[in-house]
Amino acid sequence: MPRDAGSRLPLIEEGQWPTTPIILGGEAGHRISQFIEDAKHISLLAEKGVSARLGLLLYGPPGTGKTLLAGHIAASLKLPFYIARLDSLISSRLGETAKNIRGVFEFVPARNAVLFFDEMDAIAKLRDDRHELGELKRVVNTVLQGLDSLTDDVVTIGATNHPHLLDPAIWRRFPYKVELALPDEEVRASLWLHFLFQNVAAHKEEADLLARVSDGLNGADIENIALAARRRSILGNQEPSLAQILLAVHASHAGNPRLLDNRELDTTDKKALTRFLHEKGGIRQAEIANVVGVSRQMVHRYLKEASDG
Ligand SMILES: Nc1ncnc2c1ncn2[C@@H]1O[C@H](COP(=O)(O)OP(=O)(O)OP(=O)(O)O)[C@@H](O)[C@H]1O
Ligand SMILES: [Mg+2]
Structure with missing residues (x-):
């Protein structure tokens, strides 16, 4: 697994398939089943020229099951589940964050896997923390390039509590979007x-x-x-x-x-x-x-x- 050069912490961890169920409302459940169906039949859809990138963005308040659901999707697709936490990818050393993000994307494409970016809005925090718009732009661009570099068989899932903080270009890279609202x-x-x-x-x-x-x-x-x-x-x-x-x-x-x-x-x-x-x-x-x-x-x-x- 790739690691942060400074802290030596791993940039990605392999998550387990969850053993507890996820309980979803009708609308979210329906959209998730559709995403899973599309992912399972991606080669047929590609052959017919109607495939979309398998990018799913889960957004909603804390504690609504976003992280748990991502694991469930990996399990339904029987794919390994790689978790990159963007908040831990952010390095205190200038320039290191973009390098870490590149490391994550370089690690995954060879594998048929679910790549999960948890806490995606952490990137946007750079804007407040650093007063350094140059680095924020570099990091956002690295994520965009990384997402664009993935082959179609890689399923990417992003999760965020603050969808409005995401860069619009990142938002667009996820054709499937599902809100996990507070439970009804x-x-x-x-x-x-x-x-x-x-x-x-x-x-x-x-x-x-x-x-x-x-x-x-x-x-x-x-x-x-x-x-x-x-x-x-x-x-x-x-x-x-x-x-x-x-x-x-x-x-x-x-x-x-x-x-x-x-x-x-x-x-x-x-x-x-x-x-x-x-x-x-x-x-x-x-x-x-x-x-x-x-x-x-x-x-x-x-x-x-x-x-x-
Ligand atoms: N809809 C749900 N169905 C089943 N369990 C749930 C559900 N929502 C929350 N839980 C329980 O709460 C725990 C925490 O949920 P989880 O970490 O997935 O939330 P989250 O949306 O990722 O929150 P955060 O935005 O804070 O990261 C889950 O592991 C699960 O035990
Ligand atoms: Mg979470």
Whole structure:
């Protein structure tokens, strides 16, 4: 593997095919299947003169599965998965970054492989960090030349959280673009069912309730809360209740992730959870009472207290 001359760190690592599934929404899933189908039949498409370069750009907020998905694509195509992280290719030594990038492209073309550029927007950071537009241009040009030098059987995937920071010429080199947005309610339900309930269908209603109130959370957030709950149920003598998991979701929204524990809910917790579920709308008071573990009268009182200020 090529290495950075200064730090001796490898410029590329060979990634493993993922063993955990990726859960995608309908639109993204459809586009990805299409990309995979085109990649599998690239020689037929080329013969008919309708092939496009197999460049796919995945963009969207953090924790939505971009890196994981790239590995899945390599696995579906049964190709080795080479990961170049652009942030680690950026050398502190002037001129070295472009050399590193050339090194990556020279390493790959001989192989039938998926070449994955993670954190592609890191190149754009040069603009702020260096005050040296000359180097930024050189680096962008090196990436463009590298992409142009690849043969058709190399699948390139780029991932970025900041698509607007990418140079338009780089953006154009990826004919396939798929946005991985924050998961919608349906995808969140599948994520909860998978990570928390290991896909046991009997838990579908709980997963649906969690999905309903966890808007704004990404896949990685849901995975973190779910695994914390499962750790507590393995190591503690009591499983965290649905109410405790919902409180962790609430805290995660508020931006102060709460340690998920299996202590009984106190009155403050019960009030907070009641209001949280109520604000999400569409959850009946009887259901709130049931989940929080109080009477319906109490739910009514908590909500009244809140609205009276
Ligand atoms: N849609 C999803 N399906 C399954 N797992 C997911 C999904 N989204 C996130 N995860 C979980 O969260 C972890 C982190 O996701 P990943 O690193 O792929 O996100 P990312 O979009 O590359 O984030 P970043 O932009 O921060 O690099 C994954 O390894 C997986 O366990
Ligand atoms: Mg990533």
